[in-house]
Amino acid sequence: ELAQRHPSVVGNLDGAPVQLRYRANRLAVQKDPRYARLAEPGRQIIAFDPRGRGTVAEVYGDLLTARHVSVVVPGSDIDAGTYDRERDPYGTPAGMATSLRAATGGRTAVVAWAGYTTPVGVGLDAATGELAEAGAARLARFTTGLTAAGVGTPALFCHSYGSVVCGLAAHEAAASDIVVFGSPGMRAGSVAALRTDARVWAAKDPSDWISKVPNVEFLGLGHGPDPAAEGFGARRVPARTAHGHTGYFAPGTDSLRAFATIATGGDVR
Known part of the structure; x- marks a missing residue:
């Protein structure tokens, strides 16, 4: 009854049953002609907010039966209108999510999570942590809400500014x-500073x-050491055959193969 009367509330209620959120967001999307495509049959919208530039999260696969779950966290210039754009698909959360799921042979459920206000371009917002801090709080609530609803603990795949979000959210x-x-x-000096068991x-x-x-x-500008640098302490993922800033999920790349291994619980040597 609440989903019927207040779909925009229930559809974004972290911890609510997954299927109930899908149903509520289907009703919410149908009320906004700008996002009619999101109401197409078969789409599983687990979060949707049309205010401002809009936020959205879509699920590929079955969250409740999949043995492994992943969440894609995007960087700049992503919102409800661009998260599944056809141009530069592997730079969008929808394109990354579908590519990852395909690379695992459909053994994962993947969430394309455009659930925070991202920076536009590479200006001041991208150089500071204000939007990332707000996004981190949302990401922490979203992931803990998934586990509360019976979904497996997800792997987070964080692109560009999205890695700042993940760094700030890591401890929660x-x-x-x-x-x-x-x-x-990641706004942290090392893996240890992230305070995570992941x-x-x-x-x-x-x-x-x-x-x-x-x-x-320095003085709030910049995001700290390179996580791919040896001294940071992160495990290295090969990316010799990826190309550019948005090519990590392109089919056939060594990075995508490694991501698929990680997404299914494996190790990359």
């Missing part, structure tokens, strides 16, 4: 693994422009 989020790629930093992984391909971003944090 429910996560088996935290995988960062194309990261400007396995922490990092990938950076040789052609990623993020390497040109200074890995410093």
